[in-house]
Amino acid sequence: MKKSIAYAAYEPNKPLAPFQFERRDVGVNDVQIEILYCGVCHSDIHQARNEWGNSMYPMVPGHEIVGRVTKVGKSVNEFKVGDLAGVGCMVDSCGHCPDCQDHLEQFCNSCVYTYNSPDIHNGLSTYGGYSDSVVVDQRFVLNVSDKLNLPAVAPLLCAGITTYSPLRHWNIKRGDHVGIVGLGGLGHMAVKIAHAMGAYVVLFTTSPEKALDAKRLGADEVVISRNQDEMSKVSGTLDFILNTVAAPHDLDQFMALLKRDGTMCLVGVPDSPHPSPSIANLIFKRRQLAGSLIGGIKETQEMLDFCAEHNITSDIELIPIQKINEAYERILKSDVKYRFVIDMESLKS
Ligand code: NAP
Ligand code: ZN
Numbered sequence: 001m002k003k004s005i006a007y008a009a010y011e012p013n014k015p016l017a018p019f020q021f022e023r024r025d026v027g028v029n030d031v032q033i034e035i036l037y038c039g040v041c042h043s044d045i046h047q048a049r050n051e052w053g054n055s056m057y058p059m060v061p062g063h064e065i066v067g068r069v070t071k072v073g074k075s076v077n078e079f080k081v082g083d084l085a086g087v088g089c090m091v092d093s094c095g096h097c098p099d100c101q102d103h104l105e106q107f108c109n110s111c112v113y114t115y116n117s118p119d120i121h122n123g124l125s126t127y128g129g130y131s132d133s134v135v136v137d138q139r140f141v142l143n144v145s146d147k148l149n150l151p152a153v154a155p156l157l158c159a160g161i162t163t164y165s166p167l168r169h170w171n172i173k174r175g176d177h178v179g180i181v182g183l184g185g186l187g188h189m190a191v192k193i194a195h196a197m198g199a200y201v202v203l204f205t206t207s208p209e210k211a212l213d214a215k216r217l218g219a220d221e222v223v224i225s226r227n228q229d230e231m232s233k234v235s236g237t238l239d240f241i242l243n244t245v246a247a248p249h250d251l252d253q254f255m256a257l258l259k260r261d262g263t264m265c266l267v268g269v270p271d272s273p274h275p276s277p278s279i280a281n282l283i284f285k286r287r288q289l290a291g292s293l294i295g296g297i298k299e300t301q302e303m304l305d306f307c308a309e310h311n312i313t314s315d316i317e318l319i320p321i322q323k324i325n326e327a328y329e330r331i332l333k334s335d336v337k338y339r340f341v342i343d344m345e346s347l348k349s
Contacts, residue, residue, distance in 0.1 A: 001025060002032070005347050006131030007321050008058040009048035015325040016048065016130070019058055023135045024121045031079050031141045032071035033087065038129035039064025039155040039314070040340040041185060042246045043269070045328050047116050051271035056116055062129025063089040063114040064157040064341075066144055076138045084150065086142040086304065087134060088157035089114055089294045091126060095139070103298040105140075130321060132347050142301055145308035152313035155185060155339040156304060158294065159314065163190035163242060164303040165295030166265045167197060170240050174198030179234075179241035179264075181225070181254060183210045183217075184331075186244035186267060188315060188338035191217045193303075194242075196310040202234060204254070207334055217315070225253070236285075238262055248274045255281040255289065263288040314339045320346030 001022040008019035026032045044061035046052055065087040069079050079085060092112035093105035100108050112119070115128030128134075144153055163186055172178055178199040180190045187203070194201045195218030203219035205211070211222040223230045231253060238257050241264040248270045255264055255277055266289070277289055295303065307313065315338045319327055327340040 002133060002135075004127075004131050004133050006060045006127065007324055007347075008060045008130075009055075010058050012048070012050040012055065019060060021060075021127060023133055026071045026073050026135055028073040028075045029137050029139075030073045030135050031069055031076055031085065031138050032133060032135045033065070033067040033085050033141070034070045034133050035065055035067040035129055035131060035344045037066050037151040037154045037344060038062040038342045039158065039185070039316075040324070040327055040331065040342065041155075041158050042331060043158070045331060046246075046269065046271065048328070052269070054116070056125040059116050059125070060127035060130050061115055062131070062342075063087070064154045064159070065114070065129035065134060066150055066154045066157070067134075067344075070133070073138075078138060078143075079141060084144040084146055086144045086153070086157050087114060087129070087136050087140065088142065088161060088300055090297070091136050091140050103296040105296050106294045130324065130342060132344055140297060142297070142304055144304065148308055148311070148313050151318055151341045151343065152316050153304075153307075154341050155189065155314035155316065156307055157300070159185045159189045159339060160193070160307060161295040161300045161303050162186055162267050162292070163244070164193050164306065165299055166242055166267065166292040167194055168299070169292065170263055170265065172197050172199050172240060175200065176239045177202065177237055179204060179238045179254070179257060180219070181241060181243040182245040182268070183207065183214055183338065184244060184246070184334060185314070185339040188217055190242050190244060191219050192312050193306075194218070196306070196312060202238065213337065231257070241265070242267065244268050246270060248272050250275055251277045251289070252281055255287055258285065258287045260285040261287070263290050265290045265292050267292055314341075316341045318343050320349070322346060
């Protein structure tokens with residue numbers, strides 16, 4: 001067992017604070033990674049504060065992990081000591097159900113999430129990336145390019161794959177008109193990736209001050225979603241919308257922007273339901289409302305390779321772990337461009 005230091009949520013309404021625990025011994029199929037950087041996802045806040053009602057405490061959040069391999073088990077041949085490696089939202093799955101066979105481990109009924117999941121190895125719960133090390137089965141470890149800025153790669157492990165996967169699934173291609181709703185951690189990755197896929201990107205934001213930035217990130221058009229005139233100008237023009245908003249809001253205003261047969265895919269997971277979408281908006285143009293959950297491991301590697309090829313990383317603000325509670329408050333105010341990443345060196349100070 002290896003002693004690990006971390007930051008944990010101890011209760012829903014208390015700030016995160018230092019925590020110590022032990023990582024399991026490295027098994028034959030395991031990779032031990034020294035965590036160098038970990039991104040801060042809005043899902044970390046939802047779960048640290050028990051907004052989804054399934055939180056186990058103490059909880060060490062963090063599922064956007066990059067680091068360096070420090071030890072490998074006997075049967076590990078894809079990774080060696082010294083390699084860069086990444087870990088995303090999952091650390092295990094059954095490996096043989098139809099979802100696993102289709103490389104869609106995120107839908108496996110036995111999927112083990114990187115934190116806040118029952119851990120068969122210790123009978124407690126899995127602990128995530130706000131810590132100095134992690135031990136993960138090789139099947140869930142990703143190769144990370146050394147050509148990109150490493151701290152800015154961390155958010156690809158969740159924000160990157162969660163936006164890449166639906167854009168691929170709905171076959172977004174050159175010339176498609178794609179709407180992205182919300183310019184946060186997920187939204188800014190979606191803008192960059194959809195742009196790199198050749199789409200005409202329309203960004204919808206509630207924050208007018210982000211408009212210029214959105215164009216720099218790759219948006220062709222920016223619409224302030226609270227402005228009805230601006231919204232009606234793009235009515236019926238979009239092939240696909242990826243909605244990343246983390247709060248309940250009116251979905252109908254966005255459904256009406258889709259062309260016939262267009263789809264809006266939700267990836268945001270608010271703590272309470274959206275007002276129900278209008279049936280007329282769906283049936284008269286045969287529109288579809290859909291959802292998507294992260295992406296499988298094979299597709300996550302494909303996304304990392306795509307980002308390396310297109311020189312795509314996240315726009316980040318690097319913070320020491322001691323600033324994590326302040327960072328949570330700033331995320332809730334949409335006051336970050338566009339992802340906080342924790343420098344794990346700070347755990348030692
Ligand atoms: P984030 O950085 O906080 O971004 C969310 C954005 O939504 C904000 O920047 C803001 O954009 C917009 N927004 C916030 N409150 C709003 C409101 N009341 N009305 C309208 N717009 C609002 O969060 P994130 O890390 O990107 O995560 C977004 C959501 O996706 C979270 O619910 C998270 O749990 C979920 N998530 C899902 C998956 C999945 O697999 N499905 C994976 C990761 C995360 P503007 O300022 O531009 O309006
Ligand atoms: Zn996430």
